[in-house]
Amino acid sequence: MSSGVFSVDLSTTIGALQIGSLFAIFLFGIVTLQAYLYYDAFPEDRWTYKTLVAAVWILEAGHTSGVSYQVYHASITLYGKPNELVTFPALGAVTAIGGAITLLVQSFFALRLYRVLPKPYKYIGVVCFALSFIRCIASIYLTFQAVAARNVAQYNREWRWLVTSILVVGTAVDIVIAISMLWYLAEKRGQELLRISTVIDRLIGFTIRTGLLTSLAASTLLICFLTMPNNLIWLALYTFLAKLYSNSLYSALNSRQSMREAVSNSTGPSRAKVPRRDATGSSIGFGPHAISIEMKTSTTTIPDDSNPKTVRGYSF
Template sequence: AVPPFNAQPTLGALFIGVLISCFLFGIVTLQTYLYYRKFPEDRARLKIMVAFVCVFELAHCICVCHAAYYMVIIGYGNPSFLLRSPNTLSLAIIFSGIIGPIVQVFFAERVRIVSEGNLIIPIFCWTLSSLRLTLSLIAAGKGLEMTNLAQFQAKWEWLLTAVLSIGVAVDLVIAASLCYYLTKRKAQSMER
């Protein structure tokens, strides 16, 4: 007899992840709308970057929704569908791999400005963000070549872990740097 299939650890996690992704995309959309409404005089370059990030977030959301639909609806009742991954999952990695470094480079530039020209931290962040982008594109390429999700995970899990770890590391360095330099500036302005 075939053992019963427990969808909770696989499809349940996928479903929750897609819901959270769609919710966060809604927040990005609202923030984009409010940005264009409140700051119509901002430089065109900044407006284009915001639009680019929003459009790529939309594409990412569409890709993860399609991947979930493929695995849950098209593959309904067929657990072997979980061994295959739709190409849209790899496309989602590409979109995410582009969005993250763009935002990190922007905030690393803010660190440079707030630190009054200190280049050490921004160059460190720019370098790691470039590495993250490169590794994301490699991971997506390997994902498009794969035929079995379990084999892909066994062979390339380290790559996905590296991409995510680099993203977290850069985010933490940027957040800590901004906190430090903004607190330092506030203390200096209070002395005056």
């Protein structure tokens, strides 16, 4: 996959791809470390989460291999032949892989929205999942078109509208999920005791930090694609965008232990019991777009000075 006709300026074409690939490989290393930490910290986690972590890592390995091969082919195999840099089939092939990674991650957080938001707002999660699924199908279709394209100029003329649509939808889903969870956490903060509000403040900060990163990266990629279609800077950003999503997912899963400890400390070790799972056996995740809190029907009484107050239990 690539952009339209571009001048043979190595600094904004091959140079940009090389820098992007370095970031991609670096982030893949962090993805691998995060995956290892997950399996080490949560050996008894649900099989669905274990499968999700493994699937994302395998997809990332394929994505990184495709990016590395394309950069090698462009900078080594075609060294001294810049005029032959008219197609990038390997990068086109990993478009589908990137779409699959984005679908898995966004679906994870969309499900959290569906579970924690009240009606009718919970259906925001359904809409986000549907848009992400359509985006993935479009990415797969673009993969076939990019591999079969004879040159980037033809590809850009025919499919620029679809590439733009995919980038816009992905960015919109990121922003909607992040804003929805920030609204939810802000609402809950005003309803709880001071000590629980402190924990919610931590969740809000975590959501902003991680959600802002992926949202800004996706927005920057879209801006570069629309304003600089004749170079490969936007494509360099695309080479590591999927890895930001993967790291966000792994960070969400791995942060559960610290959040449990924060809840335990906020309520007092002798007064609150923080379970690993909710009533259905589901572990609760935190992430860049949706840091989820599952509400249980049981209550936990937390004495506050001489007046006991009751808050609903949080399960992490």
